[in-house]
Every structure is written in structure tokens, then in C-alpha cells.
Amino acid sequence: MPVNDRLVVVGSVALDSLETPFGRREEVLGGSASYISVAASFFVSPRVVAVVGEDFPAAHLEFLASRGADLTGVVRQPGRTFRWKGRYEFDLNVAHTLDTQLNVFALFRPELPEAYRDSEYVFLGNIDPDLQRSVLDQVRSPRFVGCDTMNYWITSRRDSLLRTLKRVDMLFVNDAEVRQLAGEHNVVKAAAAVLTMGPRALVVKRGEYGALFFSGGEVFAASAVPLAAVFDPTGAGDTFAGGFMGYLARSGRLDHAAMRRAIVVGTVLASFTVEQFSLDRLRTLRPDEIRARYAEVRRLAHFEDLEPEVLSGPTGR
Amino acid sequence: MPVNDRLVVVGSVALDSLETPFGRREEVLGGSASYISVAASFFVSPRVVAVVGEDFPAAHLEFLASRGADLTGVVRQPGRTFRWKGRYEFDLNVAHTLDTQLNVFALFRPELPEAYRDSEYVFLGNIDPDLQRSVLDQVRSPRFVGCDTMNYWITSRRDSLLRTLKRVDMLFVNDAEVRQLAGEHNVVKAAAAVLTMGPRALVVKRGEYGALFFSGGEVFAASAVPLAAVFDPTGAGDTFAGGFMGYLARSGRLDHAAMRRAIVVGTVLASFTVEQFSLDRLRTLRPDEIRARYAEVRRLAHFEDLEPEVLSGPTGR
Numbered sequence: 001m002p003v004n005d006r007l008v009v010v011g012s013v014a015l016d017s018l019e020t021p022f023g024r025r026e027e028v029l030g031g032s033a034s035y036i037s038v039a040a041s042f043f044v045s046p047r048v049v050a051v052v053g054e055d056f057p058a059a060h061l062e063f064l065a066s067r068g069a070d071l072t073g074v075v076r077q078p079g080r081t082f083r084w085k086g087r088y089e090f091d092l093n094v095a096h097t098l099d100t101q102l103n104v105f106a107l108f109r110p111e112l113p114e115a116y117r118d119s120e121y122v123f124l125g126n127i128d129p130d131l132q133r134s135v136l137d138q139v140r141s142p143r144f145v146g147c148d149t150m151n152y153w154i155t156s157r158r159d160s161l162l163r164t165l166k167r168v169d170m171l172f173v174n175d176a177e178v179r180q181l182a183g184e185h186n187v188v189k190a191a192a193a194v195l196t197m198g199p200r201a202l203v204v205k206r207g208e209y210g211a212l213f214f215s216g217g218e219v220f221a222a223s224a225v226p227l228a229a230v231f232d233p234t235g236a237g238d239t240f241a242g243g244f245m246g247y248l249a250r251s252g253r254l255d256h257a258a259m260r261r262a263i264v265v266g267t268v269l270a271s272f273t274v275e276q277f278s279l280d281r282l283r284t285l286r287p288d289e290i291r292a293r294y295a296e297v298r299r300l301a302h303f304e305d306l307e308p309e310v311l312s313g314p315t316g317r
Numbered sequence: 318m319p320v321n322d323r324l325v326v327v328g329s330v331a332l333d334s335l336e337t338p339f340g341r342r343e344e345v346l347g348g349s350a351s352y353i354s355v356a357a358s359f360f361v362s363p364r365v366v367a368v369v370g371e372d373f374p375a376a377h378l379e380f381l382a383s384r385g386a387d388l389t390g391v392v393r394q395p396g397r398t399f400r401w402k403g404r405y406e407f408d409l410n411v412a413h414t415l416d417t418q419l420n421v422f423a424l425f426r427p428e429l430p431e432a433y434r435d436s437e438y439v440f441l442g443n444i445d446p447d448l449q450r451s452v453l454d455q456v457r458s459p460r461f462v463g464c465d466t467m468n469y470w471i472t473s474r475r476d477s478l479l480r481t482l483k484r485v486d487m488l489f490v491n492d493a494e495v496r497q498l499a500g501e502h503n504v505v506k507a508a509a510a511v512l513t514m515g516p517r518a519l520v521v522k523r524g525e526y527g528a529l530f531f532s533g534g535e536v537f538a539a540s541a542v543p544l545a546a547v548f549d550p551t552g553a554g555d556t557f558a559g560g561f562m563g564y565l566a567r568s569g570r571l572d573h574a575a576m577r578r579a580i581v582v583g584t585v586l587a588s589f590t591v592e593q594f595s596l597d598r599l600r601t602l603r604p605d606e607i608r609a610r611y612a613e614v615r616r617l618a619h620f621e622d623l624e625p626e627v628l629s630g631p632t633g634r
Contacts, residue, residue: 042628043627043628091502185407186544186545186547187543188543188545192545206526208504209523209527210540212543219543219617220617220618220619220620221527221540221541221617222620223527223538223540226504226505226538227503227505228503228505229503230503247627251627257620257621260619260621261620261623263620264623265623287629290628291625291628294623295622298620298622300536300537300538301538301540301618302537302577303537303539303574303577303578303581303615304574304577304578305611305612305615306581306582306608306611307568308608310360310564310568311360311605311607
């Protein structure tokens with residue numbers, strides 16, 4: 001079977017230090033590009049564009065390569081790797097950033113190797129919207145562009161972000177971000193407003209509550225997998241995006257039914273990521289486990305049609 | 318068609334004063350028994366047990382009767398009707414109580430008319446767990462008992478509540494309540510703990526995020542209907558319970574498939590309630606609107622099986 005290398009992903013590669021109520025880890029593999037590319041690697045061989053410092057452990061790059069990721073676009077720069085330090089309380093939906101050291105990531109200017117420029121699927125991780133557009137300028141004819149962003153860009157680089165959004169097929173944000181971007185508290189109204197800004201599809205990630213997908217007049221509500229043990233929510237959103245994009249690139253389809261399956265795949269992949277620290281769960285994850293949990297989500301969400309007679313007026317009303 | 322009067326509901330009837338970002342209303346019809354019985358009335362003719370004061374407007378009782386509710390068990394006592402005053406900010410998930418005047422509700426001792434005692438379906442609204450058991454003592458052979466409660470009873474009347482739970486088939490609580498009752502932050506673990514306390518089924522209501530149903534090893538995740546206009550969330554949980562119980566009593570079935578449909582019916586009814594103040598939306602609601610929104614929720618949650626080949630190892634791994 002030929003390698004499917006139609007997907008390019010751009011984002012950060014980082015060393016994370018994490019504290020949760022269940023334990024802590026120092027300087028483990030993190031960053032959006034890491035989660036996205038490993039999640040996508042269950043479906044395709046993603047092309048990665050990122051930057052690391054001189055201190056970045058070779059073992060992490062070897063792990064990404066072992067997943068079939070193309071690392072031609074990962075450059076090593078003089079200086080230290082991007083570091084992020086965060087803490088979660090029992091409410092794992094909220095990350096408290098303790099420290100951010102951008103290091104070499106501050107000077108990241110994504111440059112696509114010539115061999116990447118025929119990519120059909122593009123995922124723009126959460127970076128400066130100017131840089132996101134510079135990536136699109138380097139892809140000859142993208143078929144589907146997914147894009148993440150965050151509160152910082154929405155407030156401080158709004159005009160640039162709006163320019164990026166005009167070139168994006170699907171935006172990936174959380175509840176707070178879609179409200180902030182639209183200036184509207186109601187998520188349904190906010191989603192409708194964002195769909196006038198350029199993207200033809202939007203997914204609103206809601207952590208343990210699942211995700212809402214909006215496109216045209218259509219809405220899809222995907223439940224998250226209810227988990228008895230959530231260990232470390234870091235990277236859940238990026239894993240979701242990676243699973244979504246990987247599945248979509250592999251399937252080759254862009255209809256709504258395929259988008260819905262892609263969203264469930266993203267949800268399923270994310271449900272594994274949070275079971276262990278860093279990308280540890282993804283290291284051992286097998287395709288049959290993904291398939292089984294997808295089937296579990298089908299059962300989780302299943303219900304039948306209403307019998308017509310139950311609403312036929314019990315008291316002759 | 319004979320009147321289906323197998324369901325008895327016990328709870329409060331109140332006059333609510335409400336403030337939301339979208340408007341305010343003074344002394345409108347409220348109380349758990351009002352919402353529960355009107356929601357149930359789309360499926361059965363509920364028997365209502367409640368207390369009102371001398372000042373309670375006859376028009377409200379006429380409305381409940383016009384919905385087919387049996388009001389034999391609604392007693393009028395000397396004194397004023399229960400009053401609740403609440404405010405919602407833009408986060409409509411959180412009610413801020415401004416004032417509570419129990420009035421005649423403080424002396425409520427639910428007494429079932431003889432004709433109610435053959436009821437097969439019982440819903441115990443959010444009242445003192447001692448009173449909830451006194452209701453059960455008056456029902457000869459209940460087939461299915463649903464029960465609501467709240468943080469106040471969980472903390473101050475825990476032992477009594479635990480005695481009630483041993484006689485309940487299904488508990489209706491929200492996220493915070495299930496965590497508090499179980500002393501466990503993780504909702505899946507908390508649900509498992511509550512299922513050892515007596516109920517064989519549990520629904521965790523999550524407001525705009527939908528509901529989780531737990532029974533045996535089974536979990537069902539129902540999405541709430543994403544609404545562009547939520548006006549007044551008062552009574553959403555009670556409407557959910559009323560729709561659930563009404564559908565269940567009407568269907569006559571207690572299997573898991575029927576429970577799942579009942580949960581979606583509850584979700585659908587609640588989605589109408591919040592569209593207007595008080596019970597106003599339920600006053601004009603038609604069966605075909607319920608049917609249409611149920612079908613909408615089916616479309617909302619629908620996705621297909623994963624194609625087996627997408628996980629068959631894209632790069633020969």
C-alpha cells in the first residue's frame with residue numbers, strides 16, 4: 001500500500017512540565033504538532049513543519065519518525081526548545097499556565113520543503129495568523145484547510161486572524177473562543193457569525209462534554225467518551241484535530257457524513273490521549289482499540305425513533 | 318381512547334419572579350410539579366400532589382386542568398403560595414436565588430387521594446426525603462419510581478436521602494449533585510457509586526450540554542438541542558423529568574431502548590421550556606412540534622460506522 005502523505009501539519013513541538021491531581025511529569029514531549037501528527041499517523045503519514053532547539057532529545061524525533069511522520073520540515077535551531085509548564089486542578093477542563101518559554105519557537109518561520117508543497121490537506125496549528133497564511137502561500141492547491149487559534153490571537157491579532165479565516169475551510173475552537181471571536185454569548189449564534197467570516201465549517205470543542213460541528217444549516221453533536229480516569233488533558237484538542245485531519249485525508253471524502261465520522265474519530269483519539277501523561281497513551285495505542293472505542297461511541301449515542309402513537313393525544317386532546 | 322392516569326407526581330407549585338438578561342417577569346406560574354405535570358401531559362394525564370395558598374390564581378389551576386392533569390391531590394391551605402425569586406446572568410446554566418418564601422410549602426405533607434394509590438409510575442420532585450418516602454408509603458405497588466433531589470438535602474439530610482434512594486428506581490441529578498452525593502469528582506465514578514446506593518438507573522443532567530444516563534454497565538449520552546435563543550432556563554430539569562416520566566408511563570416499557578427514548582423526549586421538552594418565560598412555551602406547544610424536534614435530535618446525533626479499511630495501516634505499520 002502506498003504511503004498516504006497528503007496531509008501537512010504546522011505547529012509547535014515542546015517540552016511540557018505538567019502537574020495534575022494525579023501526578024506530575026517534567027519536560028515530557030508536548031506541543032501541538034506532536035499531538036496532531038501522532039494522532040493523524042493512525043491514518044496517514046503526516047508531513048510535519050515545526051522547530052526544535054539544540055536540546056531537543058533525539059528520542060522524541062525518533063518516536064515521531066517511527067509513527068511514519070515525515071520530519072523533513074522539522075528544523076533544529078540554535079537555542080532551547082519551547083517549554084510550557086501547566087497545572088490542572090480537579091476541574092480538568094481548565095489549564096493554569098505556570099510558565100511559558102517560547103525560546104526557538106519565538107522565531108519560528110514555517111518553511112515547507114519543496115516536497116510538501118503538493119499537500120492537499122493542511123492543518124494550521126495554533127500559531128500567529130500571519131504565519132498561518134505564510135504556510136498557505138507555500139501550498140500549491142490545498143483541498144481542505146483546518147485551522148486552530150486561541151484567545152491571544154483573537155484579541156491581539158484580530159485583523160490578521162480574520163484574513164487567515166477567509167482562506168480556511170474549517171476552524172477548530174472551544175466554547176470561550178467562538179464566543180470571543182463572534183462577540184456573542186450564545187454558541188449557536190456565535191457559530192453562525194463565525195461561518196460568515198470565511199470557514200464553511202466550524203467545530204466547537206467542549207472538553208468532557210464533546211463537540212458541536214456546524215456547516216451550512218447542519219449541526220452535529222458528538223458526545224465525548226465518558227471516562228472514569230482522566231489523567232492529563234494536555235493535547236486533547238490537538239489530538240482531536242489530528243485524528244480528524246488524518247481520517248479525512250485518508251478517506252479522501254469531504255461530504256458531511258465523512259466530516260461527522262472524522263469528528264467522532266477525533267473524539268475517540270482525544271479520549272485515549274487524556275488517559276495518560278503527554279503522548280504516552282498514543283505510543284501504545286492500537287488500531288483495533290480505536291475501532292472498538294468508535295463502536296462504543298456509536299452505542300453511547302444510539303437511540304431509536306419515537307413511536308408515532310405516543311403523541312396521538314392520550315386524553316383525546 | 319381511555320385516559321392514561323398511571324403517573325403520580327409530587328412537588329411544588331410556586332409563583333416565580335425571574336430576571337434574565339432578556340427580560341423579567343413577576344409572579345408567574347412555577348414550581349416543580351407545574352413543569353413536571355405539564356410536560357408529562359403530552360403523553361398521559363398526570364395525577365398531581367401539591368399545595369397552594371389562598372392567593373394562588375384560579376387561572377393557573379384551570380390551565381393545569383386543561384392539560385388533562387388530575388388536581389384532586391392539590392390542596393389549598395390558609396396562607397400564601399410558595400414564592401421563588403431568581404436571576405440568571407449570561408451563563409444561563411447558573412441560577413442565582415434572590416429570595417425564597419416557602420409559605421404554605423413549609424407545611425406540605427403530601428397526602429395521596431385514595432384514587433391515586435394505584436399509580437404505577439411515581440415521580441418524587443425535589444422535596445424533603447422524609448416526605449418522598451411518605452409518598453411511596455401511600456402507593457400500593459409502584460412499578461417505576463423517579464426521584465429528584467438537590468444539594469441542600471444531600472448535605473443536611475443525607476441519611477434520610479439515602480433511605481429514600483433505596484426505594485427509588487431512577488435518580489435525576491445534575492453534575493454537581495452527583496459529585497456531592499458520591500464524594501467523587503469524576504462523573505463516571507460518581508455515577509457508579511450512586512448506583513450502589515439503591516437506584517438501578519441514574520441520569521446526570523448537564524444543562525446545555527445534554528444528559529448522561531447510567532444503568533447497569535450501560536451509558537447513554539444525549540445531546541441537548543443547540544438553541545439560538547435561550548430565554549429562561551427555569552424548570553428545564555423538571556420539564557425533562559416530566560417528559561421522561563410521561564413518555565415512560567405512556568409507553569408501558571422499561572427496557573433500555575425505551576429509557577433512551579424517554580431521555581431524548583425529556584431533552585426535547587426541556588428545549589422548548591427554555592425558549593420562553595415560565596411555562597409559556599408549553600402552553601402553545603403541539604405534539605407535531607415535539608415529534609419534529611425529536612427527529613431533529615436524531616439527525617443531530619447521527620453518524621455512520623467507520624470504514625474498516627481506514628485503520629488498516631496506511632504505511633504498512
